[in-house]
Amino acid sequence: MIRSAIVPVAGHGTRLLPATKSQPKEMLPVARKPIVQYVVEELVANGIEQILFVTGRNKSSIENHFDTDPELTRVLTEGNKKDLLAELDFEDLEAHFFYTRQRFQKGLGDAVRCGENFAGEQPVIVALGDSILGINAQSKAVSRMAQLFEEKRASCVVAVEEVPREDVRHYGIVDVVPGPDGTLRINRIVEKPSAEEAPSTLAVAGRYAFSPLIFDMINRLKPDKRGEIQLTDAIQMLCEEGKRVLALPLREDERRYDIGNFPSYFETFVEFALADPQYGDGFRKWLEKTIGKKAAKA
Numbered sequence: 001m002i003r004s005a006i007v008p009v010a011g012h013g014t015r016l017l018p019a020t021k022s023q024p025k026e027m028l029p030v031a032r033k034p035i036v037q038y039v040v041e042e043l044v045a046n047g048i049e050q051i052l053f054v055t056g057r058n059k060s061s062i063e064n065h066f067d068t069d070p071e072l073t074r075v076l077t078e079g080n081k082k083d084l085l086a087e088l089d090f091e092d093l094e095a096h097f098f099y100t101r102q103r104f105q106k107g108l109g110d111a112v113r114c115g116e117n118f119a120g121e122q123p124v125i126v127a128l129g130d131s132i133l134g135i136n137a138q139s140k141a142v143s144r145m146a147q148l149f150e151e152k153r154a155s156c157v158v159a160v161e162e163v164p165r166e167d168v169r170h171y172g173i174v175d176v177v178p179g180p181d182g183t184l185r186i187n188r189i190v191e192k193p194s195a196e197e198a199p200s201t202l203a204v205a206g207r208y209a210f211s212p213l214i215f216d217m218i219n220r221l222k223p224d225k226r227g228e229i230q231l232t233d234a235i236q237m238l239c240e241e242g243k244r245v246l247a248l249p250l251r252e253d254e255r256r257y258d259i260g261n262f263p264s265y266f267e268t269f270v271e272f273a274l275a276d277p278q279y280g281d282g283f284r285k286w287l288e289k290t291i292g293k294k295a296a297k298a
């Protein structure tokens with residue numbers, strides 16, 4: 001099993017300004033929890049024992065969130081607020097946290113490279129800190145990826161999901177060939193292609209399993225036109241070198257919620273709020289009433 005994960009959280013999050021001016025987008029709440037807490041809980045539920053956050057300036061709240069807060073615990077204990085104390089149970093998650101900084105935001109490939117020494121000679125999961133898999137992060141995709149990685153001796157496994165053709169320009173898109181053993185081998189991967197150029201509608205979905213070879217590829221890459229090192233280009237190099245790069249399709253109930261832009265953030269928040277065990281039903285009634293009133297006025 002793969003036991004280590006790199007979680008890049010150093011991006012500027014400019015598409016969510018002004019919300020992200022002085023706080024990381026990965027700390028924005030979706031219903032009750034910050035986005036990155038869902039990501040960490042998912043990783044731990046998938047057997048990950050050590051997590052490296054690749055952070056940057058203005059990201060110290062992530063570190064604080066996963067640390068204990070003795071003062072807060074004392075206040076809640078003295079006030080006998082047991083239910084609120086239970087909300088801090090995630091502080092005891094069975095994982096070791098490590099932090100490093102990406103000095104300049106030179107792209108996802110460069111952020112992943114910051115984890116080279118952390119990974120060492122071992123395979124590693126990369127999980128984007130702004131993407132949740134499945135409602136309340138109920139996904140076992142990372143375990144399936146790790147299993148596939150080991151069984152097929154792959155160099156890379158990428159989680160993928162179908163997206164509408166008009167949306168391919170927002171994602172890394174893969175060209176796959178089904179193998180006789182039921183695997184999907186990736187031939188080619190293209191970053192944000194146009195609808196006409198896209199080789200398929202299978203989009204990369206924010207989770208990857210890599211052998212340490214990925215760092216050799218990243219280290220050989222030159223920055224692109226925008227001065228960024230793209231992880232997609234490093235994966236494409238693995239394909240070109242004839243390495244085994246496989247796709248793992250997400251199940252319908254573990255779709256990827258990408259929180260990088262406002263429409264998607266709004267949708268994710270509403271879906272998670274509707275699924276809230278305590279407040280979901282009341283929120284649904286309020287939402288239906290509000291939409292009904294708006295429709296009646298129109």
Ligand code: UTP
Binds near residue numbers: 009015054107128
């Ligand atoms: P995005 O591609 O959404 O980039 O990053 P971004 O810079 O955060 O956002 P915009 O485009 O300015 O709105 C996907 C994930 O990769 C991390 C981000 O923090 C996010 O979790 N990332 C991206 C880095 O860690 N470093 C980078 O240089 C770029």
